[in-house]
Amino acid sequence: MSESTTAATDLTSHYTAQVASDLERNIKEQERISGDIAALQQQLAALQHDHAVLLNMQQALGAAPAQPEAEAPAGSTTVPAPRRKRGAKEAAEQPKRGRRSTSAARRAPGRESSGRAAGKAPARAAGGAKAKGTSEGPKLVDLVRGHLAEQGEPRSAAEITRALGAAxxxxxxxITxxxxxxxxxxxxxxxQRSKQGSSVFYSAPDATAPDTGEGDASAS
Structure with missing residues (x-):
């Protein structure tokens, strides 16, 4: 009975000493990491200060445009943009321009109406010419046949659509x-139509393929 008690006491002493050693080592490691963090924080603060000084020098020398306010570090100054002044000046002059144009329109109502009519007539003529040019363009079936004839290997409908759209x-x-x-x-x-797995490809017909003689569909 005394031997078991002695063994238990020795085991407890061993674990107590081990825990105390681990605890001491843990505390030292925390102190070391805290010191490293403090040193890194000091280095970061020094770098931020140098960055602010260099940025101010760069802006003063005019070597590069100022950075946005959201990206500028603490302590940096922002040079006001001169275009804001121009915008305010233009906003102040805009009512004057509006009054001048209104007075001119009141003095010559006939000229304004004739100018609008003259502007609409060329626009309608250009629109009619554009529509006429589109209707006189090549048919889609001719474009598809020409594209197949130029290709040396089968093409899918998606590839042909992309090629014709780019051309x-x-x-x-x-694609439909x-x-x-x-x-x-x-x-x-x-x-000719061929399949590779689940994909369908098209190619120009062989020279010996018979022609049914039916007319081409006028797809556009």
Missing amino acids: HPERAVK VVRSTLEGLVARNRA
Whole structure:
């Protein structure tokens, strides 16, 4: 009974000494890290001070534009933008310009009406010319056939749509219309369709492929 008590006492003493040693080492480590943090904070404060001084010198020399106020460190000064003064001056002169234009319009109402009519007429003429030029452009089916003839390998409907859209930015080329046009060409033996996995590709027909003789659809 006395031997077990002695063993328990020795074990307790061993753990007590171990815990005391670990506790002392933990305290020393905390003190070391606290010292490092304090030193780093001092270095950071010195760097921030130097940055503010250098920034003020740079702004005074005019070597670079001032940084935004949100990014400028503490202690830096911000030079007011001169364009604010110009904006205030323009805002003060704007009512005067409005009164001058109103007086001129009252003095010559006939000229203003004729000027508006003259401006609308060229605009309508330009719009009509643009619409006429679009209607006289090549058909989508011709563009698709020409693109397939230029390619050396099969292309998907998405690739053909992107290529035609880049070549003809004035046209609204949609993949649904391009796919319908391709299927129509395949039905008339003017294009070939192949599959690679789940993807469908189209290519120009072989030289020996028969032609059904049907007219091309006028897709636009």
